[in-house]
Amino acid sequence: MDLDSLAQHCGEWLRGTGPDSDIVMSSRIRLARNLAEFPFPNRADTAAKSEIETLISERMKALSQRQKLNYIRVSDLNALDRQFLVERQLISRELSEGSGPRGVGISDEENISVMINEEDHVRMQVIHSGFALDDCWAEINRVDDLLEHEISFAFDDRLGYLTACPTNVGTGIRVSVMLHLPGLVLTKDIQKVFQALQKLRLAVRGLYGEGSQAMGDFYQISNQVTLGRSEEDLIKTIKEVIPSILKYERRARETLLLENREGLHDQIARAFGILSSAQTITTEETLHLLSSVRMGVNLGLIDELQIPAINELLILTQPAHLQKVRKKPLESAERNIARASLLRQRLTAREHETN
Amino acid sequence: MDLDSLAQHCGEWLRGTGPDSDIVMSSRIRLARNLAEFPFPNRADTAAKSEIETLISERMKALSQRQKLNYIRVSDLNALDRQFLVERQLISRELSEGSGPRGVGISDEENISVMINEEDHVRMQVIHSGFALDDCWAEINRVDDLLEHEISFAFDDRLGYLTACPTNVGTGIRVSVMLHLPGLVLTKDIQKVFQALQKLRLAVRGLYGEGSQAMGDFYQISNQVTLGRSEEDLIKTIKEVIPSILKYERRARETLLLENREGLHDQIARAFGILSSAQTITTEETLHLLSSVRMGVNLGLIDELQIPAINELLILTQPAHLQKVRKKPLESAERNIARASLLRQRLTAREHETN
Numbered sequence: 001m002d003l004d005s006l007a008q009h010c011g012e013w014l015r016g017t018g019p020d021s022d023i024v025m026s027s028r029i030r031l032a033r034n035l036a037e038f039p040f041p042n043r044a045d046t047a048a049k050s051e052i053e054t055l056i057s058e059r060m061k062a063l064s065q066r067q068k069l070n071y072i073r074v075s076d077l078n079a080l081d082r083q084f085l086v087e088r089q090l091i092s093r094e095l096s097e098g099s100g101p102r103g104v105g106i107s108d109e110e111n112i113s114v115m116i117n118e119e120d121h122v123r124m125q126v127i128h129s130g131f132a133l134d135d136c137w138a139e140i141n142r143v144d145d146l147l148e149h150e151i152s153f154a155f156d157d158r159l160g161y162l163t164a165c166p167t168n169v170g171t172g173i174r175v176s177v178m179l180h181l182p183g184l185v186l187t188k189d190i191q192k193v194f195q196a197l198q199k200l201r202l203a204v205r206g207l208y209g210e211g212s213q214a215m216g217d218f219y220q221i222s223n224q225v226t227l228g229r230s231e232e233d234l235i236k237t238i239k240e241v242i243p244s245i246l247k248y249e250r251r252a253r254e255t256l257l258l259e260n261r262e263g264l265h266d267q268i269a270r271a272f273g274i275l276s277s278a279q280t281i282t283t284e285e286t287l288h289l290l291s292s293v294r295m296g297v298n299l300g301l302i303d304e305l306q307i308p309a310i311n312e313l314l315i316l317t318q319p320a321h322l323q324k325v326r327k328k329p330l331e332s333a334e335r336n337i338a339r340a341s342l343l344r345q346r347l348t349a350r351e352h353e354t355n
Numbered sequence: 356m357d358l359d360s361l362a363q364h365c366g367e368w369l370r371g372t373g374p375d376s377d378i379v380m381s382s383r384i385r386l387a388r389n390l391a392e393f394p395f396p397n398r399a400d401t402a403a404k405s406e407i408e409t410l411i412s413e414r415m416k417a418l419s420q421r422q423k424l425n426y427i428r429v430s431d432l433n434a435l436d437r438q439f440l441v442e443r444q445l446i447s448r449e450l451s452e453g454s455g456p457r458g459v460g461i462s463d464e465e466n467i468s469v470m471i472n473e474e475d476h477v478r479m480q481v482i483h484s485g486f487a488l489d490d491c492w493a494e495i496n497r498v499d500d501l502l503e504h505e506i507s508f509a510f511d512d513r514l515g516y517l518t519a520c521p522t523n524v525g526t527g528i529r530v531s532v533m534l535h536l537p538g539l540v541l542t543k544d545i546q547k548v549f550q551a552l553q554k555l556r557l558a559v560r561g562l563y564g565e566g567s568q569a570m571g572d573f574y575q576i577s578n579q580v581t582l583g584r585s586e587e588d589l590i591k592t593i594k595e596v597i598p599s600i601l602k603y604e605r606r607a608r609e610t611l612l613l614e615n616r617e618g619l620h621d622q623i624a625r626a627f628g629i630l631s632s633a634q635t636i637t638t639e640e641t642l643h644l645l646s647s648v649r650m651g652v653n654l655g656l657i658d659e660l661q662i663p664a665i666n667e668l669l670i671l672t673q674p675a676h677l678q679k680v681r682k683k684p685l686e687s688a689e690r691n692i693a694r695a696s697l698l699r700q701r702l703t704a705r706e707h708e709t710n
Contacts, residue, residue: 262634262635262688262692265634266633266634266635266695269633269634270629270633272632273628273630273631273632273633274625274628274629275628276628276632277624277625277627277628278624278625278628279617279620279621279625280617280621281621333617337617340621
């Protein structure tokens with residue numbers, strides 16, 4: 001799998017073709033698994049990690065007829081390439097910043113990724129565009145079964161799957177949905193959503209998972225509990241709560257339009273104007289403005305642009321992506337210039353023609 | 356003279372064709388004169404003012420062969436039309452907001468205007484594009500001579516021309532130059548200019564003269580003294596100081612480009628982006644952003660636009676102009692929408708084509 005060619009486009013989950021993709025960016029399920037006969041990665045030495053990596057990556061190859069996974073040795077990559085995979089949501093920050101032998105198997109469409117030697121020996125994830133948890137669940141179940149056929153995972157009859165961190169013990173599942181909630185942020189109702197989710201023991205995180213700040217009105221909703229409830233039950237909790245958030249967000253947008261259409265249109269149009277003309281721009285401001293523009297497209301206030309193009313820009317304007325496209329390391333100030341240039345090129349018809 | 360047709364374009368002094376018009380918006384000279392046999396306007400009753408108005412406007416007509424002036428009875432105009440003439444710099448705020456019979460004679464090109472019953476019985480002004488005080492002086496001298504041929508002005512051998520306010524006694528002259536100094540504002544050197552001008556007893560004012568705030572980096576420099584020095588001498592003082600301010604402003608722009616070309620370009624490009632996309636915008640923000648764009652055009656950082664177009668927008672986006680163009684009174688919020696619409700129409704090629 002060639003990272004340079006990956007940098008030119010985006011995975012399936014960003015195409016914005018899934019259900020409710022005006023608000024739901026993506027759905028994701030990941031499972032944590034460990035080999036019974038090895039210490040957890042945080043206790044394993046390099047030799048053991050190497051053995052684990054070889055074992056699992058070999059098994060991945062073995063099942064290539066039923067599920068092809070392109071294997072990338074993350075421990076061989078430089079910091080830029082690792083960051084690049086984090087930005088594409090194919091590996092976690094933990095795997096990127098870890099030490100010792102580790103890697104990831106990625107499907108061609110980038111929907112499936114299987115990390116080796118992250119916090120657990122195996123972390124597999126399936127990600128899809130829009131609100132599509134059933135698809136994610138069906139697919140990850142299949143991948144899990146395929147792997148389990150080859151590998152014996154640590155499992156306790158009473159506790160379930162054993163994991164390095166007790167918060168993952170049991171099902172080892174994390175079900176998450178990435179939502180774009182600019183309306184609720186503008187009406188200041190977003191805190192109410194957070195409170196309701198907390199009562200359901202669901203976590204809210206930013207664009208890049210655990211510890212990351214919510215930027216550009218993107219929020220990841222996921223389960224905190226993994227023990228004592230079935231996978232289906234945990235998925236059901238999230239599946240049931242999301243539609244009310246969607247309804248709430250859509251109502252917020254309607255209210256904003258009703259109460260101050262001109263003001264909302266102005267904010268959105270200016271965001272588009274700045275993105276199309278800036279000569280230097282940070283990641284944070286880009287996310288913030290793209291968020292406004294994304295809502296504007298969904299509300300029919302901007303017609304120059306489609307949702308997939310915006311979703312793609314959310315990823316392509318990230319630091320490592322910019323450097324992969326330019327094929328050279330760029331300092332922060334240079335990245336801000338490259339980012340502005342990419343945005344102008346993609347957003348203005350005029351520059352499109354001349355470029 | 357039809358005010359509605361005036362609203363569609365701008366006078367000669369805004370064409371930006373005069374010398375140094377990258378920095379000097381306009382040069383202006385006005386003379387204050389009074390009739391010997393009448394009390395000053397602030398002491399005159401309606402009957403006296405009416406007599407003054409009739410007398411002077413009749414004399415204006417008499418000299419129409421040598422200098423055609425279109426006479427407008429300002430006291431017959433509604434508030435919107437009066438404001439409109441203020442925005443075009445054809446009458447002063449004082450004349451607009453005054454009471455009793457009063458009016459103004461305006462040349463076709465709008466370079467010459469002669470106000471009747473302002474603070475003084477006669478206030479004549481000549482305004483030209485760019486740094487052109489000699490032209491202004493030659494022209495206003497001619498107009499003054501023509502009028503003086505018809506009318507006997509109050510003159511004292513020791514004091515000179517007598518005026519309602521002692522600060523105008525003597526020559527009755529105000530020489531002023533409107534400068535666009537965004538570079539010195541950005542480098543924060545503008546205060547030094549103000550201090551230097553103060554020592555020369557020159558006044559600094561905003562876009563709309565006395566009492567108006569400096570907006571959009573536009574500053575009007577004018578003499579404060581009118582007594583004890585000849586007109587030529589007063590003009591000379593300003594003519595001599597302006598070139599050093601121009602040099603200082605040009606150096607400030609060069610420094611900004613040298614030290615942070617990308618940052619300056621970014622600020623200018625964003626200003627253009629916002630002006631081209633906003634759905635609602637205030638006069639103040641418009642002036643502020645047009646100021647950036649104006650500097651950008653002069654520095655060759657923006658090529659979609661020419662200086663005369665920007666100068667024109669500075670006037671056409673003013674409240675009364677917007678209402679004259681739309682041919683109806685508009686509330687502040689409606690004006691902000693109309694202003695944004697006008698800006699988009701004038702600044703974006705796309706909207707140009709479809710409108």
